[in-house]
Amino acid sequence: MVVKVYGDRLSQPSRAIIIFCKINGIEFEEIRTDILKNQHHSPEYKEINPMRQIPAIVDGDLKLFESHAILIYLSCAYPQVASTWYPDDVYKRAKIHSVLDWHHNFLRRGAAGFIFNTVLAPLSGIHSYPQVIIQVEEILLRSLSKLEHVWLKDGPFLAGNSQPSIADLLLACEIMQLELLSEKDRHRILSPYVKVVKWVEDTKSAVAPHFDEAHELLFESQKRFREQMATKAMKTQARSKM
Amino acid sequence: MVVKVYGDRLSQPSRAIIIFCKINGIEFEEIRTDILKNQHHSPEYKEINPMRQIPAIVDGDLKLFESHAILIYLSCAYPQVASTWYPDDVYKRAKIHSVLDWHHNFLRRGAAGFIFNTVLAPLSGIHSYPQVIIQVEEILLRSLSKLEHVWLKDGPFLAGNSQPSIADLLLACEIMQLELLSEKDRHRILSPYVKVVKWVEDTKSAVAPHFDEAHELLFESQKRFREQMATKAMKTQARSKM
Structure with a gap:
């Protein structure tokens, strides 16, 4: 089974x-x-x-x-899962839960909200309100700052761990969703957070080659979405000149 | 200590x-x-x-x-905590985690979002956008429906349990936040969900008298907020007649 x-x-x-x-x-x-x-x-x-x-x-x-x-x-x-993924120690486990709960309310709301309102909604013909975009971008930037300065303060992985936990995997996959933005936007949003960028790479390496393999479809979609967004922008520009 | x-x-x-x-x-x-x-x-x-x-x-x-x-x-x-609050059994515990994660993304977003945008923001002079209020009310109503028809389907407490878990306590306290609405709004939103209303009462009874005692401040605020909202509504009405 x-x-x-x-x-x-x-x-x-x-x-x-x-x-x-x-x-x-x-x-x-x-x-x-x-x-x-x-x-x-x-x-x-x-x-x-x-x-x-x-x-x-x-x-x-x-x-x-x-x-x-x-x-x-x-x-x-599953007993073969190493305890570093979800520590038995009550204190370490508490910190992992804290990261996971924070993820729901901040990083996920910011990242998924920003991608939805700036990429998926426009491509699906759904109207996004400018004030909503401003709000989710603010949540995203604040979340990246907290990742950099709080969760990655004490070690290479989240909550001061030396090995990745389930929180690293879940949150790194969330950050990867930003690949669906234009290269310019992705760079503007992500590049100031050097620890975050390094941590995503470290998480990726720790689970190689499965991380890249699981993200192949995302990169295929990135190419298609970026082309569609560029075409849409050109059309809007042409219309505004008429 | x-x-x-x-x-x-x-x-x-x-x-x-x-x-x-x-x-x-x-x-x-x-x-x-x-x-x-x-x-x-x-x-x-x-x-x-x-x-x-x-x-x-x-x-x-x-x-x-x-x-x-x-x-x-x-x-x-704390070893004195009965295991019904957070079951040792891996399957039962998984269901509690599932309820708790769902809470973050749905019930909490809906209930806290609705209270913020319809009560706390107006009383603090913060502008709320009508489309945001429509959106959070939709999330709230959908969440109440899922509570009624999914989480309370198989037993008196969440996820089919016969005793309250930490999920019941957290989610019942969330529902109690709706007491800050006007009586009319609270009734309109909550009363169609008969199982939800009963479950809040059952959770309250299971932890009596601490539930009521912990909510005293909320009810004091309810009185004050409702008066302030009524005054605000009267002023808006008077202004619209001028």
């Missing part, structure tokens, strides 16, 4: 779960649930996750959604 | 931690960090929590923030 992983590699938490299973030798079957085709809204998928979100897993009788919960579960249920 | 709890009983996660310590006989010192007076932005508090948010705890050498992380830590570090 293998773990069934329902996800889409365009989604950052789906990639984190796939990388985690591969690096830890957890046998899994990846069931692509294409978000751009709304497959997470199918009646079959509702049986897996009534919240209709990806990722989700099925492991025997257990159906589980929410990526943090999934990685904690896999860390505890 | 007792746990120091930095919080403000106007904040829903602060109340959850206080109630949890009381019902489990964890000795603690409550250090009020008044959010309306911006005490969470003081240099002293930054040493406790560099994210400048409440609640936070100090337990010996450990400084910890994020309420979910705090309640998980207290459940594991």
Whole structure:
């Protein structure tokens, strides 16, 4: 019996779960649930996750959604997972939970919100309000600053750890979503945070070659999205000159 | 040595931690960090929590923030806490994590967002955009529906449990924040969800008398806020007739 992983590699938490299973030798079957085709809204998928979100897993009788919960579960249920991923020590574990909770409320809101409002919404014909874009960019920049100055203050990995934990994997995959921006925007937003940039590289190396492999689809989409955004910008410019 | 709890009983996660310590006989010192007076932005508090948010705890050498992380830590570090609060069983624990993660992204965003934009922002002279209010109300209503039809489907407490867990306490305190709305709005939003209303009462009873005691400040504020909102509405009405 293998773990069934329902996800889409365009989604950052789906990639984190796939990388985690591969690096830890957890046998899994990846069931692509294409978000751009709304497959997470199918009646079959509702049986897996009534919240209709990806990722989700099925492991025997257990159906589980929410990526943090999934990685904690896999860390505890599969004995081959090294304890550095999710420490047994109550203090170290508390710090990992603290990072994970902070991720939900800040980095994820900022990064996913910014990508949605500046890339995915315009390309899908959904209107984004300028004040919303300003707000999510502020959250994103503040989150990157906290990553740099708080979470990466005491060591190469989050919360002062010397080895990556599930928090590093989840948050590094979140940062990778910024690859969907134009090169100029990505550079403007990310490059001031040198520790963050180095930490993403270190996390990537620690789980090589699975990180790059899981991100191939993202880079394919990057190319397509950047071309579409450039065409859109040219059209808007031409229209404003008419 | 007792746990120091930095919080403000106007904040829903602060109340959850206080109630949890009381019902489990964890000795603690409550250090009020008044959010309306911006005490969470003081240099002293930054040493406790560099994210400048409440609640936070100090337990010996450990400084910890994020309420979910705090309640998980207290459940594991204090042996007198019954395992029903945070089950040892890996499957049951996974479900609790799933509820807690869902809380961050849905119920909390909806409830706290709605209260901020319809009560706290107007009373503080902060402009709220109508489209933002529509969006957070939608998230709130969808979250209440998921609470009713998914999380409370299989038992009196969340995720099919017969006893309350830390998830029940945290989410019930979140719902209580809706007391800051006008009676009409609160009734309109909450009353269709009969299981949710009953579950809040059951959670309250399970931790009596600490739930009511921890919410006294909220009800005092409710009275004041409702009067202020009514005065504001009357002034707006009078101005529109001029």
